[in-house]
Amino acid sequence: MKRTGYTAIVVAASMIGCASSPQSDPQYVATERNIQHVVAHEVNRVPDLIQTNTEIEGEHPLGYFVQIAMGQNPEILAAQRAINASSAVIPQVVSLDDPMLVDTFQPFDDHSVQTAAGRTPNTLTLSQKFPWFGKLDARGQIAEQDVQIALTRLAQAELKVTEDVRLSYYEMQFSQRAIAITEEDAALLGDLLKIAEARYRTGATSQQDVLRAQVELNRIDDRLITLHRQLRQSQADLARVLHVSPESNLLATSDVEIPSAPEKIEQLYQMAAECRPELQERFFAIQKTQRARDLAELNYYPDVTAGLGWQAVTANDSLSRVANGNDNVAFTVGINLPIWRDKLDAGVREWEQRSLENARLYESTLDDTFRQIRRLMVQIDAIQQQLDLFKGSMIPKTEQALRVSTADYRVNKVDFQQLLDNWSDLLIFHVQVARLEASLAQTLASLERVIGCELASPLATMPVPEPSDNAALTAPDEPTMLPVPAPEEK
Secondary structure (H helix, E strand, O other): OHHHHHHHHHHHHHHHHHOOOOOOOHHHHHHHHHHHHHHOOOOOOOOHHHOOOHHHOEEEOHHHHHHHHHHHOHHHHHHHHHHHHHHHHHHHHOOOOOOEEEEEEOOOHHHOEEEOOEEEEEEEEEEEEEOOOOHHHHHHHHHHHHHHHHHHHHHHHHHHHHHHHHHHHHHHHHHHHHHHHHHHHHHHHHHHHHHHHHHHHOOOOOHHHHHHHHHHHHHHHHHHHHHHHHHHHHHHHHHHHHOOOOOOOEEEOOOOOOOOOOOOHHHHHHHHHHHOHHHHHHHHHHHHHHHHHHHHHHOOOOOEEEEEEEEEEEOOOOOOOOOOOOOEEEEEEEEOOOOOHHHHHHHHHHHHHHHHHHHHHHHHHHHHHHHHHHHHHHHHHHHHHHHHHHHHHHHHHHHHHHHHHHHHHHOOOOOHHHHHHHHHHHHHHHHHHHHHHHHHHHHHHHHHHHHOOOOOOOOOOOOOOOOOHHHOOOOOOOOOOOOOOOOOOO
């Protein structure tokens, strides 16, 4: 009966692991259900994504689309889940290993250990491993750095999505402006056609002038087909970033708001070093490898395992007449012996090299950041010079030439081809200005992503998102300006 009682203890202890798991995330449950439907080939409906949402259709400002993308873009949502997942690692690595409960029983009396006190059919041992001082803290610090890296990746996703929205939006805005400019110039060409038809009826010119004007109108129709195609393509690009139906009729406002371009490139270098999340990720990776090296050094010290033993003793069928059947209680203490120095030394050297690797990657990322800033600033400067040339000289002179040639054509001083050439140049220049303004806005969007913070407020740094409430962390106090790793010794 005593042996049976101890076996029951073991069974009861093992039931601890059968406790129910925490309630699953509703979105996880829904995703798992959808995956099961896909595996079972039960999905036979049209995906919800291609169902249009009338609320987002029509003209909206840029900020409206950015806000929608921040709330439902899959890349951002995935990065947020990665933060939650990394945060959930911390309580796992800072906790002790599960205690071990071992029951050794000898069911046959004739084959059980016999002592003067009696037979020992059951031995129950409970042990717990305790890592050396500081090991759990080091593991927690490594996991915290992973959370910080996940936060920087969320910031990268937000910057990328914002850039994608702006690129698609400005491309869509250019197509809309180009269509409006082309249609407006088509009306002007219609007026020139009327002049040619009037002169043809009076015999002042040949039918060739009328036919040339009609051909140009056909060319305009061809340009409009191309521009409408470009508009629909940019709408599809924007819909992808917003995670909405590609059939959505998304439109930009007619107001063109171009952010002011920065003047001092040195200030941009400083802003990028402070704000760019790619650099912050490299910096946290360096800290992570340093903490991992600390943990590798702690492996030189042994871990301690403490235990409690309970040995059941029974006098039933014992060979000794003085058997009392009193149970035995024992305490155990053990340590591992870190004697393989080559393995331990290699562990420390590994993380030293990985730390240096991340330091060099930080420098590489910094160099690439400065390269991109320089290239984008050169491009911005060239676009601004082109805009000044078109707006300040070429367009005014072409408009004047068109007015003069129109008046001269009425009195037969110039031929109709010269008139068409001036009109065509004006149309090309107007569209080119719209293209340059869109390119300038897109380049500024790319520059802002490279820097990592808004150009309108150079001194403001990018806010770092907080992890979820159920796994909140306090970020370590770090300098705003990330230090550049020391160069390699030659």
